[in-house]
Amino acid sequence: MQESSANVKCQYFAAFVVNMLSAGYGVTAGWASPSLILLTSDETPLQSGQITMDEASAVAALTSLGGLIGNIFFGWITSKFGRKNPLVFMTIPTIISWLLILYGQNVFHLYASRILSGFVGGGIFVIVPAFLSEIAVDRVRGVLGSMLTLTCNVGILLAFIFGKYLDYFATPKIVIALTVACAILLFFLHESPSVLIKANKTLEAEKSIKFYQNLNVNNDKDFKHLQSEMNRLQNTIANVNEDKTSDNSFKWSDLTVAPGKNAMMIGIVLVLLNQFCGCVAMLNYTAKIFKDAGSNMDPNMSAIVVGIIQLIGSYVTTNLVDRAGRKFLYVVSSIGIALGLITLGTYMMLKTSGYNVEIFNWVPITSFSFVIFIGSWGVLTLPFLVISEIMPEKLKNFGPSFCMIILWSSQFLVVKYLPLLTDTLGFHYTLFIFAGVCLFGAMFIIASMPETKGRSYDEIMKMLR
Known part of the structure; x- marks a missing residue:
């Protein structure tokens, strides 16, 4: 069925609301750059x-530790x-973390804040992609997923x-x-239809589909579409259960057979590429790179330029992801990062x-x-979308959570030990290693x-088999 533009307006509204959380986390991620300069000064x-x-x-670094804990916790809690x-x-620990910064007296308050954030x-990186993937129709799923x-x-x-132009306590x-605004708006959203069907809440699932696809059941065309969507979701859940009578829980054996095995392998490679491409690590040394370039630009202004x-x-990714496709953007992004790093x-x-x-x-x-620009086309932006799309139903909770545990652990290692690596090998050889990882990633993506x-x-499941 061809959806009109009006059919997806509630899906865009839901994406806007849940991504208020991700914007808030983005402020957390960027807060250290300007704030640590102030905190280490007189x-x-x-x-x-x-x-x-x-x-x-x-x-x-403590946000990585908090992220690791959050992935495990929310990976479990979403299944319940x-x-x-x-x-x-999530809005509760978010508010507490910022209150600790607002009223913090010492560095231990900052430690607690960073772990909570x-x-x-x-x-966020476990639940938001899964939620948007489940409420979105196929033609806008890529756009909504890349909004994270x-x-x-x-x-x-x-x-x-904020760090450059506002007071420390303003952020x-x-x-x-x-x-607070996000918490209020979240109450107007419905649970995802597939979650409700799994819980045998058929009437609520129908209301959810009607809400997210803006359906009027008094319209014959919309009523038929609603029934078609309900049948599709129920058949999907039934297919998951067909080999294990009414048991759709995750089992370790799901990781040894396609499509679960293939989806997990792809997911792990994508998150490792996300960190070992070097982009995230380099963003932590923005001021140093601009200084090496002979720039006299203020460090905070340098960070704004990079942002x-x-x-x-x-x-660009948001506009291209449902036109050019995920695979094409990933390959272009991986090869582009490699060329930039080699240069x-x-x-x-x-x-x-001495030249x-x-x-x-x-x-x-x-x-x-x-x-940074070409990395944002795919390697830095699309792993969460792709992982949420390729995971089989039985791995919808475990798969993204496990991949994100690897991502957070890799992030901690790369950021913490990059100075040691550059001191040992030299900055240029470190960049060549990152470039090699990107080229390997491009070949894997093309093949798998x-x-x-x-x-x-x-x-998608047929392709993974």
């Missing part, structure tokens, strides 16, 4: 005085309480802007207000070797900007990842 707002660089690095209720619950982030990273990047850019107040580049790249690495190698590269001092800024653009769940 003008620190903490009553206990300025913090050390060791404490500052811990403040930056669905999607909507955990999303509402990472805890929420771990849940887009809004997160909006939050990061806002954090950079917590703004995010708390945003989170704008990220945002433009993720916006930057070559420049750094020549400079380290006069002054005439090419524009290369680091250009290469770095290109890497199915194109999910515009395809139904059943079609």
